Amino acid sequence: xxxxxxxxxxxxxxxxxxxxxxxxxxxxxxxxxxxxxxxxxxxxxxxxxxxxxxxxxxxxxxxxxxxxxxxxxxxxxxxxxxxxxxxxxxxxxxxxxxxxxxxxxxxxxxxxxxxxxxxxxxxxxxxxxxxxxxxxxxxxxxxxxxxxxxxxxxxxxxxxxxxxxxxxxxxxxxxxxxxxxxxxxxxxxxxxxxxxxxxxxxxxxxxxxxxxxxxxxxxxxxxxxxxxxxxxxxxxxxxxxxxxxxx
Amino acid sequence: xxxxxxxxxxxxxxxxxxxxxxxxxxxxxxxxxxxxxxxxxxxxxxxxxxxxxxxxxxxxxxxxxxxxxxxxxxxxxxxxxxxxxxxxxxxxxxxxxxxxxxxxxxxxxxxxxxxxxxxxxxxxxxxxxxxxxxxxxxxxxxxxxxxxxxxxxxxxxxxxxxxxxxxxxxxxxxxxxxxxxxxxxxxxxxxxxxxxxxxxxxxxxxxxxxxxxxxxxxxxxxxxxxxxxxxxxxxxxxxxxxxxxxxxxxxxxxxxxxxxxxxxxxxxxxxxxxxxxxxxxxxxxxxxxxxxxxxxxxxxxxxxxxxxxxxxxxxxxxxxxxxxxxxxxxxxxxxxxxxxxxxxxxxxxxxxxxxxxxxxxxxxxxxxxxxxxxxxxxxxxxxxxxxxxxxxxxxxxxxxxxxxxxxxxxxxxxxxxxxxxxx
Numbered sequence: 001x002x003x004x005x006x007x008x009x010x011x012x013x014x015x016x017x018x019x020x021x022x023x024x025x026x027x028x029x030x031x032x033x034x035x036x037x038x039x040x041x042x043x044x045x046x047x048x049x050x051x052x053x054x055x056x057x058x059x060x061x062x063x064x065x066x067x068x069x070x071x072x073x074x075x076x077x078x079x080x081x082x083x084x085x086x087x088x089x090x091x092x093x094x095x096x097x098x099x100x101x102x103x104x105x106x107x108x109x110x111x112x113x114x115x116x117x118x119x120x121x122x123x124x125x126x127x128x129x130x131x132x133x134x135x136x137x138x139x140x141x142x143x144x145x146x147x148x149x150x151x152x153x154x155x156x157x158x159x160x161x162x163x164x165x166x167x168x169x170x171x172x173x174x175x176x177x178x179x180x181x182x183x184x185x186x187x188x189x190x191x192x193x194x195x196x197x198x199x200x201x202x203x204x205x206x207x208x209x210x211x212x213x214x215x216x217x218x219x220x221x222x223x224x225x226x227x228x229x230x231x232x233x234x235x236x237x238x239x240x241x242x243x244x245x246x247x
Numbered sequence: 248x249x250x251x252x253x254x255x256x257x258x259x260x261x262x263x264x265x266x267x268x269x270x271x272x273x274x275x276x277x278x279x280x281x282x283x284x285x286x287x288x289x290x291x292x293x294x295x296x297x298x299x300x301x302x303x304x305x306x307x308x309x310x311x312x313x314x315x316x317x318x319x320x321x322x323x324x325x326x327x328x329x330x331x332x333x334x335x336x337x338x339x340x341x342x343x344x345x346x347x348x349x350x351x352x353x354x355x356x357x358x359x360x361x362x363x364x365x366x367x368x369x370x371x372x373x374x375x376x377x378x379x380x381x382x383x384x385x386x387x388x389x390x391x392x393x394x395x396x397x398x399x400x401x402x403x404x405x406x407x408x409x410x411x412x413x414x415x416x417x418x419x420x421x422x423x424x425x426x427x428x429x430x431x432x433x434x435x436x437x438x439x440x441x442x443x444x445x446x447x448x449x450x451x452x453x454x455x456x457x458x459x460x461x462x463x464x465x466x467x468x469x470x471x472x473x474x475x476x477x478x479x480x481x482x483x484x485x486x487x488x489x490x491x492x493x494x495x496x497x498x499x500x501x502x503x504x505x506x507x508x509x510x511x512x513x514x515x516x517x518x519x520x521x522x523x524x525x526x527x528x529x530x531x532x533x534x535x536x537x538x539x540x541x542x543x544x545x546x547x548x549x550x551x552x553x554x555x556x557x558x559x560x561x562x563x564x565x566x567x568x569x570x571x572x573x574x575x576x577x578x579x580x581x582x583x584x585x586x587x588x589x590x591x592x593x594x595x596x597x598x599x600x601x602x603x604x605x606x607x608x609x610x611x612x613x614x615x616x617x618x619x620x621x622x623x624x625x626x627x628x629x630x631x632x633x634x635x636x637x638x639x640x641x642x643x644x645x646x647x648x649x650x651x652x653x654x655x656x657x658x659x660x661x662x663x664x665x666x667x668x669x670x
Contacts, residue, residue, distance in 0.1 A: 050505050052668075075507035086502035090264035091257070102253030103506040131264075147502065 002026040002049070002155065002186065007058035008210075009044050018044040020210035021058070026203075031177070031187040033201035033218075035194065035231075037239050041210040042190040043083065043159055049188070050080040050157045062155055076104065079153030079185075083160050085140045086147070089133035093124060093143045096132060097150060104151035111150075118146040122172055138169025145173055149180060156180065158189035162196060174200055198222075198231040206238050213238045250508050254516020261490070262520065268486060276479030276528050277535050281543075284471040288545050298326040302336040302348035305329060309356025311421055315349070315394075318417040333395070340397040347402070347410060350395040359425060362389045367429040394418070468536050468548040473629030474602045476532040477622055480525045480564050481593045484572035487521050488585035491576025510664045514657060518569050525565030526558070533557070556632045560642055563649035564625035570656035571621070577660040596622045624648045 002025070009019040019041040026032045034042045047053040049060060051067050051074070059066065065074045087096045097115045101107075106114065119125040122142040127135065132143060145161060158177070162170045174196070181187050191197050197204055198218045205215035214221060214234070222228045225237055262269055301319070305312045319325050328345075330336050336348035365387065394414065398407050494500040503513060536548025550557060572589070579585035597603065599613070600622025606614055617623045628645035631637035 052501060052504060072507045075505060078505070080502070080505040082498055082501050084498040084501075086498035088257070088261060088499055089497065091260055095257070095260055099253055099257045100502065100506065102250060103503065103508045105250070105507070107249050107253075 001028055001064075002060065002062050002188070004049075004060040005058055007045070007048060007060055008056045009041075009048060009053060010056045017056070017210045019048070019055075022207075022211060024205065024212060024215070026186060026188060028186055029181065029184060031181050031189070031200060031202045033197040033204035034188065034190045034207055035192075035197055035204055035235060036190075036207035040207045040239075042207055044210075045207070046080075046157045046159050046188065046190060050078060051075065052080075076151065077154045079148040079151065079156045081145050081148045081156070081158040081161050083163065085132075085144050087132045087140065087143055090131055092129045092131055093119065093135070093139075094128040096143060097147055100147040101150040106151060114150050115146075118150065121176060122146060138165040141165045141169060142173060145176065149176075149185075152183070153185060155186045155188070158187065160190055160192065162191065162193060170196070194230065194232040194235055204231070206235055208239050250512050251515050251519070254508075254513055255519040256516075258490075258516055258520035262524070272483070272486060272524060273528060273531055276475065276482070277531055279479065280472055280475040280532055280535060281539070281545075283475055284468060284540065284545050285543070287471060299324060299346055300326045300328055302328050302330045302339060302345050304331065304333045304336050304348065304350040306333075306353040307351045307355040309354070311356040311359055312351040314421045315351060315414070315417055318413075318420075319349075322413065337397050340399055343399050343401060346399045346406065348397040349414070350397070352392050352394065355392045355394075358389055358392050359422065360429075361387065363422070363425045363429045364433075365389070367426065367433050371433055468540050468546045469633050472532055472536040472548050473633055474626060476529050476561070477564055477600075477625045477629065478593070478597050478602055479528050479532065480561065480625070481568040481571070481596060481622060482590075483521055483525055483528075483565070483568045484575055484593060485586055485589040487517065487569060487572030488576035488579055488589050489582050490517065491573070492579050492582050492585050496581070504668055511657075511661050514573050514660060517573065518566070518657075521569045521572065522562065522565040525568060526561060529558070529561040529565075553632050556637070556639060556642065557629070559639070560625065560628035560632060560646060563646040563653075564621070564628070566653040567621040567625065567649040567656075570653035570660075573660045574656040574663075577664055596620045599623065600626050602626060621649055621652045624652075 004022060004024045007019055007022045008017050010017045018039075022041075022045065034045060036042050044053065048055050049062070051071070062074060063077060065077070067074055088099075091099070094115060097118070098111065101111045101115065116125065116128070119128050122145070124139060124142055124146075127139065132140060135143065141161065141164075145158075148158075149156065156177075161177075162173055165173070177187055177189075177200075189197075189201070201218060203216065204218055204221070205212045207213065216224075218231050221234050222231060225234050228234050228237065303316065303319075305316070316327060319327055330339075330348075333348075333350045336345075336350065339345050340348045396411065396414070398410075491500075494503070533548065533550055537550060541547040571592075575585055575589055575592075579588070599617045599620040600606075601609075601617060602622060606617045606623065609617060624645045628642045628649075631642050631645070635641070
């Protein structure tokens with residue numbers, strides 16, 4: 001379970017909080033979607049939860065652990081799929097996965113079998129010994145995901161895992177995530193694809209200007225709003241139609 | 248341990264995929280050491296074998312100018328061209344056509360002889376040895392003479408100094424011989440009878456260190472290979488810092504930060520591989536010195552009996568260089584920051600370390616600064632082994648400093664990273 005209490009983040013030199021006094025509870029086995037316009041604070045929130053950013057104030061625990069006291073234990077427990085392809089382009093898919101798997105303490109045949117199994121499931125086994133720099137965006141996204149789930153994390157954070165990929169790759173990624181969730185992993189993910197989130201998430205929260213505006217089961221949220229037929233209608237109702245450009 | 252080995256393996260794979268980069272790492276230092284040794288060796292040969300054309304304006308036309316002419320000719324360093332006009336000589340030298348012009352003033356021989364005669368007579372009179380029938384002549388005022396030297400403005404200071412010293416020595420010898428001759432004449436001895444021996448009484452001999460009773464005589468390879476090997480070893484900070492900055496920019500460092508792995512292990516993997524690269528570089532340099540140098544007319548690098556100690560110094564120099572690269576890569580945010588800074592900093596460290604100009608001729612303040620350059624410690628270590636016939640205990644201070652430098656820079660890198668990414 002993830003428990004966030006009054007979590008805030010204000011970047012140096014910025015006048016506004018990117019995340020402001022945000023409190024949230026995500027139960028075990030949930031697929032929780034963090035939705036919001038650009039600059040809403042989704043990536044900042046995920047970065048804090050995955051130890052990449054220091055909160056300005058507030059606390060959170062993951063399965064009762066926090067980074068101050070249980071850093072390595074917690075890192076072993078979670079997986080992070082960053083928005084960018086966090087892979088070595090001149091190394092093959094296998095080499096990348098071998099390296100990142102080793103960093104989680106996996107080794108020998110266990111690691112080898114895990115890598116092959118995931119590459120097979122993700123339709124990449126034929127390309128396992130090809131350099132990542134030769135891969136399409138969708139293939140890179142899939143390797144990026146495997147690198148984060150090799151160690152079977154209990155909690156998985158995904159920052160827009162399907163951005164810029166074709167429908168086929170998207171389906172493979174989402175199917176793999178559903179399977180992971182069935183195996184007991186809690187999934188927190190951010191996306192701009194509201195249809196995808198509507199079908200994929202067990203619960204969502206719409207964030208804007210660093211705070212949660214509304215949260216709940218997608219179908220409940222749609223039903224609760226007058227004239228809303230989709231999560232996108234709900235999203236626009238709460239976040240407005242104005243452009244959110246930042247510089 | 249497995250994480251460390253996996254990190255090291257990753258670095259090997261990354262390096263092996265960058266053939267261009269690895270070629271630069273290994274080939275450029277070799278090109279550098281061959282080029283520098285060829286240049287330095289040929290400069291040395293130039294001084295010894297090739298004659299530098301110089302101009303002489305002889306306004307004296309006497310015994311002194313003839314002695315200077317003979318002295319310069321017998322040095323085998325100069326090709327003497329006589330020219331009548333000082334103005335012409337000055338113009339040619341200042342234009343860079345010649346390195347040097349020597350202008351001997353009018354009546355130099357005559358004035359010198361008069362001055363010496365005057366002095367000798369004065370001394371003999373003091374002792375009451377002057378001839379009775381001769382009345383003491385009134386002391387004539389003799390104007391001091393000046394030999395003028397014109398140097399090409401581009402001439403090196405060392406060249407100027409050695410020429411000045413050479414001429415000064417020649418003049419002293421001429422003066423001494425003239426004094427002896429004057430005494431002999433005043434004492435009524437015939438010219439053929441030698442009562443004074445004019446040959447130098449004191450001579451000098453250079454004693455060099457010995458190895459197994461064989462003199463260790465340094466050559467240009469012995470000086471250049473360690474100096475430029477060290478330079479190449481320290482250049483590792485450029486690719487290493489770029490490697491770290493690249494990890495930050497391509498996102499892999501973000502993933503590593505979320506992995507249960509200590510930054511020290513990530514740096515440890517890099518250290519293992521990049522120190523090995525330094526040792527391979529060093530080996531190639533030694534091989535070039537031992538096998539290639541003699542085949543292209545350069546002096547052979549003599550590594551006999553020193554190999555282990557040389558590798559010990561190279562290992563610790565490599566560690567110091569890698570430590571610096573780790574620190575630079577950790578602090579720099581972009582390749583545009585790390586690459587030019589790294590390259591320039593290595594050049595500064597090399598200059599301070601005495602790779603180009605020996606430390607002992609530097610100004611006092613720079614000599615103090617050079618004590619802070621790890622390249623100075625490394626270079627001293629190599630010179631101790633190559634030229635001073637040192638043993639392990641002799642190089643212990645230098646390698647200890649290099650090790651301390653590695654520990655300090657790596658420690659700062661880890662602390663900096665922890666503070667920067669604290670959660």
